[in-house]
Amino acid sequence: xxxxxxxxxxxxxxxxxxxxxxxxxxxxxxxxxxxxxxxxxxxxxxxxxxxxxxxxxxxxxxxxxxxxxxxxxxxxxxxxxxxxxxxxxxxxxxxxxxxxxxxxxxxxxxxxxxxx
Numbered sequence: 001x002x003x004x005x006x007x008x009x010x011x012x013x014x015x016x017x018x019x020x021x022x023x024x025x026x027x028x029x030x031x032x033x034x035x036x037x038x039x040x041x042x043x044x045x046x047x048x049x050x051x052x053x054x055x056x057x058x059x060x061x062x063x064x065x066x067x068x069x070x071x072x073x074x075x076x077x078x079x080x081x082x083x084x085x086x087x088x089x090x091x092x093x094x095x096x097x098x099x100x101x102x103x104x105x106x107x108x109x110x111x112x113x114x115x116x
Contacts, residue, residue, distance in 0.1 A: 018042035058102040066108040076114025
């Protein structure tokens with residue numbers, strides 16, 4: 001298999017449609033790279049195994065085009081994000097090494113503004 005080929009039986013695509021829990025926040029890393037972080041709240045189908053009715057999913061934006069979109073979103077806005085699930089490793093200022101799973105957003109769009 002050549003390096004440029006992609007296996008068709010493997011796929012990491014995520015699409016979320018939900019409400020923004022709070023406005024996105026820009027974070028500048030020690031490297032100087034900037035990212036935007038936010039959380040999307042999505043409903044879960046009812047299940048007899050769990051009383052949980054929603055999931056709060058962390059999203060991160062590295063690219064400039066989707067960053068411009070999310071920068072203007074407000075709490076409660078109905079949004080759609082598409083991207084890939086990533087596990088990111090980093091060292092917080094207190095030491096140690098931690099990881100976080102989040103959706104790395106490739107595209108983002110506002111579907112409907114929150115009431116109010």
